[in-house]
Amino acid sequence: MSSHREAPEISKDPVADSTDLYAFRSPDAPGTVTLIANYIPLEAPDGGPNFYEFADDVLYSINIDNTGDGFPDISYRFRFTTVNNTPGSFLYNDGPITSLTPPSATSNWNRQQTYTVSRVDMPWNRWRNKGEIVLGSGLLSPPCNIGPLSTPNYGALANSAIHSVGAGPFSAKVFAGQRAEGFYVDLGAVFDLGNLRGFAGDHAGGGGPGLMNGMPGVNSTADVNVHTLALQVPVDQLTRSAPSGPGDSAAVIGVWTTASRQRVRVRKDGGDGAGDFGSGPWTQVSRLGNPLTNELLIGIGDKDRWNALPPTSDGGPFLEYFATPLLPQLLPSLYPGVFPNLAAYNSSAHNVRPDIEAIFLTGIPTGVITPAPTFTNYNGTGIKADMLRLNTAIPPASSPSNLGLLGLDVAGYPNGRRVFDDVATIALRAVAGATLGFVTSFTADGAAGVVDFGLTTGGADIPAKGTENYLSTFPYLGTPYSGYSNPALTPVSVAP
Amino acid sequence: MSPEQNDETAPPPDGWRGALTRRSFLQRGAFTTAAVAVASSVPGISTFVATTATDAPAVDTEVSDAADEAGPLTEPLIAHVKDAGTGEISLFQGEREVVVRSPSLARSLMSAARK
Numbered sequence: 001m002s003s004h005r006e007a008p009e010i011s012k013d014p015v016a017d018s019t020d021l022y023a024f025r026s027p028d029a030p031g032t033v034t035l036i037a038n039y040i041p042l043e044a045p046d047g048g049p050n051f052y053e054f055a056d057d058v059l060y061s062i063n064i065d066n067t068g069d070g071f072p073d074i075s076y077r078f079r080f081t082t083v084n085n086t087p088g089s090f091l092y093n094d095g096p097i098t099s100l101t102p103p104s105a106t107s108n109w110n111r112q113q114t115y116t117v118s119r120v121d122m123p124w125n126r127w128r129n130k131g132e133i134v135l136g137s138g139l140l141s142p143p144c145n146i147g148p149l150s151t152p153n154y155g156a157l158a159n160s161a162i163h164s165v166g167a168g169p170f171s172a173k174v175f176a177g178q179r180a181e182g183f184y185v186d187l188g189a190v191f192d193l194g195n196l197r198g199f200a201g202d203h204a205g206g207g208g209p210g211l212m213n214g215m216p217g218v219n220s221t222a223d224v225n226v227h228t229l230a231l232q233v234p235v236d237q238l239t240r241s242a243p244s245g246p247g248d249s250a251a252v253i254g255v256w257t258t259a260s261r262q263r264v265r266v267r268k269d270g271g272d273g274a275g276d277f278g279s280g281p282w283t284q285v286s287r288l289g290n291p292l293t294n295e296l297l298i299g300i301g302d303k304d305r306w307n308a309l310p311p312t313s314d315g316g317p318f319l320e321y322f323a324t325p326l327l328p329q330l331l332p333s334l335y336p337g338v339f340p341n342l343a344a345y346n347s348s349a350h351n352v353r354p355d356i357e358a359i360f361l362t363g364i365p366t367g368v369i370t371p372a373p374t375f376t377n378y379n380g381t382g383i384k385a386d387m388l389r390l391n392t393a394i395p396p397a398s399s400p401s402n403l404g405l406l407g408l409d410v411a412g413y414p415n416g417r418r419v420f421d422d423v424a425t426i427a428l429r430a431v432a433g434a435t436l437g438f439v440t441s442f443t444a445d446g447a448a449g450v451v452d453f454g455l456t457t458g459g460a461d462i463p464a465k466g467t468e469n470y471l472s473t474f475p476y477l478g479t480p481y482s483g484y485s486n487p488a489l490t491p492v493s494v495a496p
Numbered sequence: 497m498s499p500e501q502n503d504e505t506a507p508p509p510d511g512w513r514g515a516l517t518r519r520s521f522l523q524r525g526a527f528t529t530a531a532v533a534v535a536s537s538v539p540g541i542s543t544f545v546a547t548t549a550t551d552a553p554a555v556d557t558e559v560s561d562a563a564d565e566a567g568p569l570t571e572p573l574i575a576h577v578k579d580a581g582t583g584e585i586s587l588f589q590g591e592r593e594v595v596v597r598s599p600s601l602a603r604s605l606m607s608a609a610r611k
Binding site for chain 1 (some may be wrong): 573576586589590591593
C-alpha cells in the first residue's frame with residue numbers, strides 16, 4: 001500500500017502509522033495549497049464500540065522544506081486530547097450526534113477528541129521548538145461515521161469540523177477526523193508475487209489454477225476509512241519567497257509527514273491509562289513523503305529505521321535502495337520476455353536508476369521530461385531527500401489525468417499528489433522503465449507504458465473504482481463510509 | 497535549516513546511525529542498561545548530586561543549555577542508566593533529555609533499584 005502497515009514495528013502502532021500524504025494546489029481556492037496526511041490504516045467502518053481516533057501521546061507533524069536543504073523550514077503540528085463525556089456508558093454515543101459542541105457531560109457523544117494545531121518556523125535560533133505558534137486550540141474533531149441513527153446528516157456534521165485558524169501573519173483552514181480512504185491499489189495482486197490480474201497470463205506462474213488473466217483489478221482499499229489531518233494554507237506562507245514563475249526553485253516545496261512519540265512512557269498500575277505519562281524528547285517513529293517509498297523500495301530490515309530517520313538520510317544510508325531498487329530487477333523474472341529492454345539494462349554495468357532518484361529524492365529538473373520541457377519540481381540543490389515535491393507555481397489542471405506527469409498533466413504526481421492520482425500505476429510504470437529514457441539512453445519496453453492495476457478505465461477516470469466519493473472542496477477526501485452500511489454485504493440503503 | 501538546529505526530525509546528538517528506534521531502545525534497556533524511575537522518592541539522590549563535588553556529574557555539552565528550560569520540579573523525572581561503567585545516565589523530564597556522566601551516581605541508582 002502507499003504506506004499502510006509498511007514496516008514491521010509501525011504496523012503494530014496504527015495510530016502513529018502514516019498511510020498517505022497529499023500536497024496540491026487547491027482547485028477551488030486559488031492561491032492556496034492543500035496538505036493532507038492520513039493515519040490509521042484500513043479502518044473497518046463498523047469497528048466499534050471503540051471507534052478509531054488519533055492518539056493523545058503522538059505528535060503528528062506535516063513538514064515543509066522550502067530551501068531544498070532536506071530539513072524542515074516549517075512544521076505544522078497536531079496534538080490531541082480525548083475525553084470520556086459519560087464514563088459510565090459503554091457506548092460510543094448514547095443518542096444521535098447532530099452537532100459538534102465542546103466536551104460536556106450532557107453530550108450524546110461519549111468519546112470525544114479536540115486538538116491543537118500549531119506552526120513552527122525554524123530559523124537557526126529556533127532550536128528545541130522555541131517559536132511554536134498556536135494557530136488554534138480546543139478545535140473539535142468530528143465523530144466517526146457510525147450510521148444513520150447515530151450520526152445523521154454526517155456530511156454536514158463533518159463540515160462543521162472545518163475550522164479557520166490563524167495567529168499573527170499565519171492562517172489556515174484545518175480539519176482533523178475520519179475520511180473515506182482515497183488511495184486505491186490491488187493489494188492481493190501485488191503481494192501474490194506481483195500477480196497483476198490483467199496480465200496474469202504473462203506471469204512466470206501463468207496458467208496455474210486461480211490465475212485470472214484479463215480480469216479487472218480489485219480495489220483492496222475500497223470501503224475502508226482513514227483518519228485525516230488536512231490543512232489549506234496560502235501559498236506565500238509556504239514558499240521561502242514569492243517565485244518569479246514555475247521555473248524558479250523558490251516555487252518548489254518538499255513535504256513529508258512524521259509521527260513522533262516521547263522516548264519514555266510510564267504505565268501506572270491499574271490499567272485505565274489515566275496516570276500514564278510520557279517523558280523526554282519526541283522521537284520519530286513514522287515518516288512519509290512519496291507514496292510507496294518505504295513500501296516498495298526499502299528493505300524489510302531497514303523499514304522501521306527509515307521511518308525513524310529524516311529525509312536527508314535518503315542520500316546516505318538508504319541511497320542504494322533508490323539507486324538500484326530491487327523491484328525493477330524482479331519484474332523481468334516475474335514476467336519473462338515482457339520487459340526485455342529492462343532486463344538488458346539491469347544486467348548492464350551501469351544499471352543505476354537516476355529516474356527513480358529524481359522522482360523520489362531531488363525533484364525533476366527543467367528539460368528532462370521532453371514532452372513537457374518546461375516542467376520542473378527540482379529542489380534547486382540536488383540534495384537527496386525523499387519528499388513529495390510540489391511546484392506551487394503550476395496551477396491546477398482543468399482536465400486532470402490520474403496518471404499525473406505520465407499523462408502529461410504537470411499538476412499531478414510526482415508534482416505533489418492529488419487525492420485521485422493513480423500513484424500505484426505511476427510508480428509501477430516508472431520502475432518498469434517508463435521514465436528511465438528521460439534521463440539516460442534507454443528505450444522503454446512497450447509493457448512499461450500499459451501495465452496497471454486494472455482499477456481505472458484510463459487517465460481521465462478520476463473517480464476510480466471504489467473511490468467515487470471524492471469531494472470537490474476541502475478536505476477533498478470523501479465522507480467516510482458508515483458502519484451501518486459497510487461492509488457492503490450489509491444492505492446498502494444509506495449512502496455512502 | 498542545518499542539522500544541528502534541531503526539532504524532533506533533526507539528528508540526535510549521537511548522529512543518525514546511532515539513533516534509537518523504539519525497539520532498539522527497549523533492547524538496549526533490557527540487555528545492557530538499567531532504567532530507574534527517580535523522583536524525590538529515591539533516598540539520598542538529590543543530596544548525593546549536590547554534595548559529591550569530586551564526582552559531580554558531567555553534563556553532556558550538547559544538552560547543557562537544557563537546564564534553564566527544565567520543567568517544573570514537580571514533573572516526574574526518569575533516569576536511564578545507559579552504561580553503569582562509564583556512568584552515562586540520561587535524565588528525562590518533560591520534553592527534555594539531559595545526559596550526565598557520573599559513575600558514582602550510576603552506582604547509587606543501581607543500588608537503590610535493588611533495594
